[in-house]
Amino acid sequence: MSNDIDIRVHVACKNILGEGPLWDVEEQRLYWIDSFGNQIFRCTETGTEVESWDVPANIGSMALRRQGGAVVSLQTGFHFLDFKTGETAAIHDPEANLPGTRLNDGKVDRQGRFIAGSMDMKEEGPNGALYRLDADLSVHVLEKGIICSNGPCWSPDGATFYFTDTWSEEISAYDYDQATGTPSNKRCFASFKEIGGAPDGATVDEEGYVWSAAVYSGQIVRFSPDGSIDRVIKTPVLKVTSVMFGGPDLDVMFVTSMARPPLPRFPEDGPMAGHVFAIYGLGVRGIPEGRFQG
Template sequence: MQIDVLIDVKTTLGEGPLWDVQEQRLYWIDSVDGRVFRATADGSEIRAWQVPQKIGSMALRKNGGAIVALARGVHFLDLNTGDVELINDPEPNLKNNRLNDGKVDASGRFLFGSMDTLEDGPNGALYRLDADLTVHKLQDGIVVSNGPCWSPDGKTFYFSDTWSGEIWAYDYDVEMGSISNRRVFAVLQGENFRSSDGSTVDEEGGLWNAQVYEGKLVRYAPDGTIDRAIPMPVKNVTSVMFGGENLDTLFVTSMARPPLSRFPTDSVQGGSVFKITGLGVRGLPEHRFAG
C-alpha cells in the first residue's frame, strides 16, 4: 500500500470525491469556498467551477451536467457555462442549516442530507430527490448528515450523523427508494473524536469511512467488524472514493481549515487530495442522476 498527495490545491473544506467511469475523471468540491473541481486520475488537467453558495455534494446527470446540493437547495449545474438553476430548497425556513453529503442510488435518485452549521443541534434531515424533481423527507433529527452509500446489491443503505459516533444500516427498497429498519452497523472508536464523515463501498461489500479529526480511514466488513484501519498524513480527512481505470485507487479528500475553532488544525498537507494504491480491492461505479 502507498499513500501519495495527488493534488495539492489547499481546499478549505475538501469533500465529495466522485469518480466518473464514462469521463475517466475525478470530481471533488470545496464546501466552504463553493467550488467544484475536476482532474484526471494522475492529477492533471485540473478545471474548477465556482458556485454561488457553499456546497455539500454533487452528482453527475445521465443527460449531461450535474446536480449540486448547495447551502440553500439542490440545483442543476451546467458544466459548459457554469450556470446554476434551483430545483428545490427543502428547508427554506431553517437559515442555520445547509445541505451536505449526497449520492445517487441504482435507480438514479439523489439522496442527500442537511446539517446544522454550528454542529450542535438535531436540526438536519435526510431527503430523496426523484427523477421527476420531487423531494421527499426520509428522516429528521440529524445534526450532520454524512456518508450515504449502498451495499453492492443496493438493498442496504448506509448513513451516519457525524456526531452520533455510529454508522447506521437500513433496509433499502430499490423500487420505491424508501428506507426502513434502521440499526447500528458500526460504532466508531477514536482517541479524541468519534466522528464519521464520507463513505464508499467496495465490490466485496466493505465500507470505507473517513474518520475526520482522527486522521484515519477504516474499512468495515459487511458484518460491521473492523477489517483494517489506515492512518493518514493529515488529521482532517473528509471522504473517500475508488476510481482510476481499474477502480482500484482510493481517492481521499481533506480540509485545510476546520469549520469551527474547537476542531484540530492540521499539517501543511491539509486540503490536499490523496491517492492510495495497492489496497487489493476495487470500488464500484457511481450512478448518475436520472432527472
C-alpha cells in the same frame, strides 16, 4: 489484500473543506468539491488537467446527470449545474425556512435517485434531515433529527443503505426498498467510540465492505459487512473527509481533506491539510457511481 500501500498527494489544492470525491467511469475523471470555497473541481487519474467551477453558495455534494451537467446540493437547496456555461438553476430548497442549516453529503442510488442530507451549521442541534430527490424533481423527507448528514452509500446489491449522523459516532444501516427509494429498519452498523474521530464520507467496495473517513483522527477504516473493523489506514492529515474508489480499474482510493476546520473547537492540521490524496495498493476495487436520472 496487499499491505504495501502507497499514499500520494494527488492534487495539492489546499481546499478549505474538501469533500465528495466522485470518480466518473464514463469520463475517467475525478470530481470533488470545496464546500466553503464554493467550488467544484475535476482532474484526470494522474491529478493533471485540473479544472474548476464556482457555485453561488456553500456546496455539500454533487452528482453527475445522465443527460449532462450535475445536480448539486447547496446551502440554498438543490440545483442543476451546466458545466459549459457555469450557470446554476434552482430545483427546490427544502430548508428555506431554516437559516442555520445547509445541505451536505449526497450520492446517487442504483436507480438514479439523489439522496442527500442536511446539517446544522454549528454542528450542535438535530436540525437537519435526509432527503431523496427523484427523477421528476420531487423532494421527499426520509429522516429528521440529524445534526450532520454524511456518508450515504449502498451495498453492492443496493439492498442495504449506509448513512451516518457524524456526531452520533456510529454508522447506521437500513433496509433499502429499491422500488421506492425508502430506507427502513435503522440499526447500528459500526461504532466509532473505540476508533477515535467521527464518521464522515464513506463508500462501499465490490466485496461489500464499507470504507469510512474518520475525520479529526486521520484514519480511514474498512468495515466488514457485519460491522467489524477489518482494516485501519493512517493518513498524512487529521482532517480526512471522504473517500471514493477510482482510476481505470477502480482500485485507487481518492481521499479529500480540509485545510481549515469549520469551527474553532476542531483541531488544526499539518501542511498537507486540504489536499486530495490517492492511495495505491489496497488490493480491492470499488463500484462505479451512478448518474442522476433527472
